[in-house]
Amino acid sequence: xxxxxxxxxxxxxxxxxxxxxxxxxxxxxxxxxxxxxxxxxxxxxxxxxxxxxxxxxxxxxxxxxxxxxxxxxxxxxxxxxxxxxxxxxxxxxxxxxxxxxxxxxxxxxxxxxxxxxxxxxxxxxxxxxxxxxxxxxxxxxxxxxxxxxxxxxxxxxxxxxxxxxxxxxxxxxxxxxxxxxxxxxxxxxxxxxxxxxxxxxxxxxxxxxxx
Numbered sequence: 217x218x219x220x221x222x223x224x225x226x227x228x229x230x231x232x233x234x235x236x237x238x239x240x241x242x243x244x245x246x247x248x249x250x251x252x253x254x255x256x257x258x259x260x261x262x263x264x265x266x267x268x269x270x271x272x273x274x275x276x277x278x279x280x281x282x283x284x285x286x287x288x289x290x291x292x293x294x295x296x297x298x299x300x301x302x303x304x305x306x307x308x309x310x311x312x313x314x315x316x317x318x319x320x321x322x323x324x325x326x327x328x329x330x331x332x333x334x335x336x337x338x339x340x341x342x343x344x345x346x347x348x349x350x351x352x353x354x355x356x357x358x359x360x361x362x363x364x365x366x367x368x369x370x371x372x373x374x375x376x377x378x379x380x381x382x383x384x385x386x387x388x389x390x391x392x393x394x395x396x397x398x399x400x401x402x403x404x405x406x407x408x409x410x411x412x413x414x415x416x417x418x419x420x421x422x423x424x425x426x427x
Contacts, residue, residue, distance in 0.1 A: 239316025365393025
């Protein structure tokens with residue numbers, strides 16, 4: 217990775233039995249509350265979690281100047297490079313929030329992942345329900361997982377249930393969650409409760425895989 221693409225990487229629980237490479241979404245990097253909570257909660261379950269910044273976000277962190285996300289080939293190159301840092305035989309899971317989940321699903325076969333996991337999959341751009349991104353979901357993993365909030369404007373239950381999803385993609389719904397799996401204040405739920413529900417589903421999938 218060249219100097220202008222160099223990015224920060226953060227590992228939690230390097231001794232974990234399983235490895236999750238965890239990619240951020242378009243609007244926040246590896247240090248966001250969401251990314252930190254999910255990573256640290258998974259780390260408590262014998263799972264190593266590797267977070268990283270995509271190049272555009274790293275440049276923002278270095279310069280303070282906001283930039284649009286990199287194009288998909290650059291995002292893929294970044295995740296590919298992060299995965300290549302490890303050469304052991306830990307079971308590999310690719311996981312992402314929103315934009316990062318598209319990258320995870322697209323690279324799962326190439327990188328030999330056991331499964332791809334989405335935390336809030338952007339099924340379509342907001343306000344453009346006809347521009348579906350279902351092609352990103354096709355891979356040969358035995359079982360993939362999408363965790364979606366029922367208030368997610370990138371794909372609500374009534375929409376998603378009508379989509380011809382691949383047979384190896386399971387969707388778990390987080391009641392009241394938005395695209396960041398946060399509840400309304402009126403609901404009485406703390407966001408950490410919804411995030412923990414997502415962690416429980418991810419852990420269940422990972423632990424269901426035979427080593």
